[in-house]
Amino acid sequence: MKKIGCITYHASHNYGSCLQAYALQEFVKRNFDCSYEIINLRTENQSRLYSLCFDKKGLKNIIKSFLYYRFKKQLVNKYDKFESFINERIDLSPTSFSSFDELNAFKFDYDCCISGSDQIWNTSPADFDWSYYLGFIDNCIKASYAASFGPIDQKWDDSVRIRVASLLKGYDRISVREEGSRDIVKGLLKTEPSVNIDPTMLLSKGEWDKIINKKRYQEGDYIFLYDLKNKKDTYRIVKYISKAVGLPVVVAQENLNTVSSNFIKRFDAGPEDFLNLIKNAKLVISSSFHGSVFPIIFGVPFFAIDGGSDYRINNLLRTLSLEHRSINSEDYAKKIDNAFSVDYTKALIVLSDEKKNSRDFLSAVIHGA
Numbered sequence: 206m207k208k209i210g211c212i213t214y215h216a217s218h219n220y221g222s223c224l225q226a227y228a229l230q231e232f233v234k235r236n237f238d239c240s241y242e243i244i245n246l247r248t249e250n251q252s253r254l255y256s257l258c259f260d261k262k263g264l265k266n267i268i269k270s271f272l273y274y275r276f277k278k279q280l281v282n283k284y285d286k287f288e289s290f291i292n293e294r295i296d297l298s299p300t301s302f303s304s305f306d307e308l309n310a311f312k313f314d315y316d317c318c319i320s321g322s323d324q325i326w327n328t329s330p331a332d333f334d335w336s337y338y339l340g341f342i343d344n345c346i347k348a349s350y351a352a353s354f355g356p357i358d359q360k361w362d363d364s365v366r367i368r369v370a371s372l373l374k375g376y377d378r379i380s381v382r383e384e385g386s387r388d389i390v391k392g393l394l395k396t397e398p399s400v401n402i403d404p405t406m407l408l409s410k411g412e413w414d415k416i417i418n419k420k421r422y423q424e425g426d427y428i429f430l431y432d433l434k435n436k437k438d439t440y441r442i443v444k445y446i447s448k449a450v451g452l453p454v455v456v457a458q459e460n461l462n463t464v465s466s467n468f469i470k471r472f473d474a475g476p477e478d479f480l481n482l483i484k485n486a487k488l489v490i491s492s493s494f495h496g497s498v499f500p501i502i503f504g505v506p507f508f509a510i511d512g513g514s515d516y517r518i519n520n521l522l523r524t525l526s527l528e529h530r531s532i533n534s535e536d537y538a539k540k541i542d543n544a545f546s547v548d549y550t551k552a553l554i555v556l557s558d559e560k561k562n563s564r565d566f567l568s569a570v571i572h573g574a
Contacts, residue, residue, distance in 0.1 A: 244298050386400075431458060
């Protein structure tokens with residue numbers, strides 16, 4: 206039996222990151238005769254980034270602690286739910302690591318090691334680590350699956366560009382998540398990588414339903430807003446739509462805009478609760494990639510704010526013929542009439558084909574190891 210290792214943002218307290226790590230794990234385990242584990246890398250930067258503001262020092266966190274204090278119980282519950290998901294749903298390596306040096310010193314015995322999906326190759330985030338480029342391992346097949354560089358306007362200096370190119374040359378097979386990431390690899394290596402769907406789309410609605418509580422997490426009809434960009438214009442648009450369709454707005458992500466709003470606040474929502482909120486929403490509005498993915502999986506109407514200008518979301522919408530679900534500050538009022546009318550027939554056909562392509566890619570990686 207082949208032994209597969211994967212490194213990705215499994216421990217980020219971010220809904221999309223956790224769920225994509227789980228999805229790739231489950232898809233590989235269910236489709237291939239192999240063992241699979243996620244390398245338990247949690248750097249100090251990542252642990253600090255996702256710790257509660259109440260536990261951190263500094264003026265910024267003091268201000269946050271003051272603003273979020275009335276939601277402290279909810280936020281502690283959310284933190285605990287993420288930790289439970291990571292430790293109970295994710296198949297972690299027996300040994301944990303906190304740095305590249307620790308990984309580099311360890312003797313892994315994988316037949317294949319995969320850089321998982323999400324923005325693992327984006328060098329900008331506070332919890333980025335060069336370990337995600339697999340430079341710590343040499344004695345096995347090295348591959349990526351649906352990896353992303355994040356925004357395509359990377360401001361890399363020559364030393365970073367050279368380092369990224371050198372590390373990518375060490376891969377036996379490369380798969381990226383979107384065309385923009387494909388173009389970066391082509392520019393660096395002069396070879397074209399595979400483009401595959403995000404791991405979350407590898408699992409069916411029925412497979413996701415298995416980890417969702419059957420009881421509704423939020424009663425009544427509602428709009429679910431999932432926004433990570435925290436732009437004031439987004440909230441102006443959402444309030445307008447809420448009033449126009451007569452539905453309250455539910456939020457799970459805490460920020461200055463949501464905390465000060467009259468939205469229904471579910472800051473205690475863990476990863477499974479996030480799925481529950483999307484599945485049972487009348488409409489999902491999101492500026493996030495995964496906030497657009499899951500409504501498609503569950504067949505829920507959605508709007509992607511500025512989806513046409515975000516190349517990751519734009520690539521998703523174009524691939525599935527759902528470009529009309531993107532809205533911006535100029536056209537949102539015109540699109541409200543069709544807010545609840547979405548035909549996913551074409552999208553599901555394309556998704557089925559894309560899933561087969563992804564299975565074929567992973568099969569070549571695993572069977573070639």
